[in-house]
Amino acid sequence: xxxxxxxxxxxxxxxxxxxxxxxxxxQAIVNDEAGTTRDxxxxxxxxxxxxxSVVDTGGxxxxxxxxxxxxxxxxxxxxxxxxxxxxxxxxVMNGVTDLDLQVASILRRSKIPVIVVANKAxxxxxxxxxxxxxxxxxxxxxxxxxxxxxxxxxxxxxxxSKFPKKVEESVExxxxxxxxxxxxxxxxxxxxxxxxGEERNIVTEIAGTTRDxxxxxxxxxxxxxxxxxxxxxxxxxxxxxxxxFYSVMRSIRAIENSxxxxxxxxxxxxxxxxxxxxFSLINRNQKxxxxxxxxxxxxxxxxxxxxKEFANAIRERFAPFVDFPIIFxxxxxxxxxxxxxxxAKEVYQNRTTRISTARLNEEMxxxxxxxxxxxxxxxxxxxKYCTQLPNTRVPSFVFFANLPQYVKEPYKRFLENKMxxxxxxxxTPINLYIRQK
Ligand code: GDP
Ligand code: GDP
Numbered sequence: 461x462x463x464x465x466x467x468x469x470x471x472x473x474x475x476x477x478x479x480x481x482x483x484x485x486x487q488a489i490v491n492d493e494a495g496t497t498r499d500x501x502x503x504x505x506x507x508x509x510x511x512x513s514v515v516d517t518g519g520x521x522x523x524x525x526x527x528x529x530x531x532x533x534x535x536x537x538x539x540x541x542x543x544x545x546x547x548x549x550x551x552v553m554n555g556v557t558d559l560d561l562q563v564a565s566i567l568r569r570s571k572i573p574v575i576v577v578a579n580k581a582x583x584x585x586x587x588x589x590x591x592x593x594x595x596x597x598x599x600x601x602x603x604x605x606x607x608x609x610x611x612x613x614x615x616x617x618x619x620x621s622k623f624p625k626k627v628e629e630s631v632e633x634x635x636x637x638x639x640x641x642x643x644x645x646x647x648x649x650x651x652x653x654x655x656x657g658e659e660r661n662i663v664t665e666i667a668g669t670t671r672d673x674x675x676x677x678x679x680x681x682x683x684x685x686x687x688x689x690x691x692x693x694x695x696x697x698x699x700x701x702x703x704x705f706y707s708v709m710r711s712i713r714a715i716e717n718s719x720x721x722x723x724x725x726x727x728x729x730x731x732x733x734x735x736x737x738x739f740s741l742i743n744r745n746q747k748x749x750x751x752x753x754x755x756x757x758x759x760x761x762x763x764x765x766x767x768k769e770f771a772n773a774i775r776e777r778f779a780p781f782v783d784f785p786i787i788f789x790x791x792x793x794x795x796x797x798x799x800x801x802x803x804a805k806e807v808y809q810n811r812t813t814r815i816s817t818a819r820l821n822e823e824m825x826x827x828x829x830x831x832x833x834x835x836x837x838x839x840x841x842x843x844k845y846c847t848q849l850p851n852t853r854v855p856s857f858v859f860f861a862n863l864p865q866y867v868k869e870p871y872k873r874f875l876e877n878k879m880x881x882x883x884x885x886x887x888t889p890i891n892l893y894i895r896q897k
Pocket of ligand 2 (some may be wrong): 581643645646647648650651693755758789791793
């Protein structure tokens, strides 16, 4: 189960610099991330074989100089609720400020591990001044220089050592895990209630974790799957619900622990920035996707034409990934509720699709021959063979070429589109690699 680290602190202490430093190595490898989530909001870190997510609470404020104390307070409260470890960044060049003391007083009341990160300790003299941060009452300040990177390796060791020892939940591997995600008021709790209904006996909470269990088994009407983090959906926090990054923070854990995400949109509001952020999280984690246009009961004109326009508008916003089911539903009247589950089930199956090498080559090679990759500087590019990689999270394919470096993004997209025409890959991301042969 993924751990989540939140970076908190007042503006200009170096949160964003630290975030970039921690996530850099990983992002250099994963450079094909589409989407709109600004990079400083959410990133992944891999350290001594452990992968975890980092969130920079400052990343949601456009101009961090204008940030209000109240807003920082809310962010810290949310970070405490959602994160496993908090990095409280302070600035050794400035010393302790009033705002630092306020943040510290909130953090002292929480039970999760907090590391005081004394940043901008660029030289030894500054190291010594960091002692004043003991007064925050949160233990030893940990000196780093986010700009130069000094101290960040040891800091990562410390972070990893503080992750809670989690009791493994006994989830059965072959049973799909669905997460219902979306921004506040999209109808997440309502649809979960519609699935589960009053019949409590079909819901089994799985015990055994330090937090609320995040998996709920659903077994009815021919469906058998886990709903991820339904407790998190029902437990609402009015203090922070209006914050822009609330829905993202809340979604991370559910998304990371799922196979397929059911993204709830509000038909009366269309696609907004927060929806795109969550979509981007789903994409970056390579999860399956079903989009639900909820509150369809409130839409007056429900013609096919209106639906088509709606669907096109959604796909336009989510491009280049456009091959996913869109279900027009109402959690309130329960219209098409089971269609949503059927779609999620289908996407799950698509995500585990295996295409035999023989069929793959039979279908793709004639096409590639008819429409070869454009030649580059007079050199012809030939793709001779393709195959699906075994044991990957999502269907992943390798195309072997004489000059792989010249096969560009548009051609890869062409191959992907053709594959999506030929096989049912709806709702699942796929990976295409071009390698040397
Ligand atoms: P945030 O508002 O907390 O996210 O702070 P930023 O990461 O934007 O950094 C604020 C300023 O401090 C920028 O000018 C950074 O270059 C600078 N800064 C960040 N880390 C360090 C550091 O380790 N040493 C020094 N000297 N400057 C730093
Ligand atoms: P959440 O914050 O995403 O969990 O959203 P809720 O499930 O709490 O729903 C937010 C509000 O929208 C509540 O007042 C619901 O009654 C209402 N709502 C949810 N789904 C529907 C729907 O399909 N139709 C209508 N008319 N209202 C809905």
